[in-house]
Amino acid sequence: MIKLATLTFNPFGENTYILFDETRKCVIVDAGCNSDKERQALASFIEKNELQPVLALNTHGHVDHICGVEFVKRKWGVPFALHRNEKPIMEMAHCYADMGFDVDPIPSPDIDLAETQTLSVGNSTLHILQTPGHSPGHVAIHAPEAELLLTGDLLFKESIGRTDLPGGSYPTLMDSIIERVIPLGGNTRIFPGHGAQSTIAHEVMFNPFIVEALRGDVNYKEDTAKHEN
Template sequence: MIKLATLTFNPFGENTYILFDETKRCAIVDAGCSSDKERQTLVSFIEKNGLTPVVALNTHGHVDHICGVEFVKKRWGIPFALHRNDKPILETAHCYADMGFDIGTIPAVDIDLADTAEIPVGNSTLHIIQTPGHSPGHIVIHAPEAELLLTGDLLFKESIGRTDLPGGSYPALMDSIIEKVIPLGSDTRIFPGHGPQSTIAHEVMFNPFIVEALRGDVNYKACETHEN
């Protein structure tokens, strides 16, 4: 069964996840290590636990989630998986150098998640769910047997991702949450791109954006923009 480890990196406090099973094969999700020290932290964790990375997998292409991807690709010789709709965002990463991100080479995308429903990791399978809104090509990663969901910047504990960046859409984001995430089940644990973990049950009860949508207080489908 899939296990998960969290390493928090870079000036934005981004959660990088390592998913692995009994085979010791692992996926590195949203590699956000942006300095030599952070990269060594990632290497040390991989080596200490005897893991073999097989894929660099991203929920989306914003700079704080991709600044370690090229390092990961070269270090372990693994492919990079990203939805093609986020390629234009990926290519703007150098614009954020003045915010403390050492990008270097923009990583080439090897696996298009627009055409990929599943990613094998050892004996396990990660399910890719299309969830646009925070960005056009945003996806979430579901491990059903472990009842865990990596939500990237779509959904946080008691909050949602911002939609005022290029390609963002509040109606699309809320539709992704209501129609695709909530049906995964109340016991599903969510692990977001920033901040602490939660569960779908907790978010249905205490996330104000979800509560108002489910009660019908806000017709999110009719909203043009939303900022958080």
């Protein structure tokens, strides 16, 4: 059974997740460690728990989620998985140096999540959900047996990701949430890229963006069609 640990890093308070199972093999999701102290914190957790990293996996390519990937690849020699549509986003990372980010050269992805539906972690399987909107190649990571979903910057507790950055689209983001996330069921726990965890049931009840979409107060499907045209 998949287990999850959270380490919060960098000036944006980004949640880096470590997924592992009884084999002690692990996937590092959205490595956001941005200083020597933060990189050491990640390495110490891995070593203390006797974990074996097998993959650096990213929900998307914004700087706060990707600034630690080069360290992870260098430290453990693992492949890097990212959706191909995130490459232009990833290449903008250097623009954030004046916001407190120590940005190493970002490595090129080894695995394209546009063509990947599942990934293995030891004896466990992760499902890759295509969830664009916050960014063009954003994905969410679902562990069905553990009923958990890493939502990146798609969905937060009682909020949603911003869509005013390059490649963002509010109607596309809402379509991803309503059509791909909500059907996973109310018991599914969501772990976002920033802030506290929640559940799908809680978000259906209390997330104002989801509530207005489900009520029909916002016709996101119509907006999506306009956006695509």
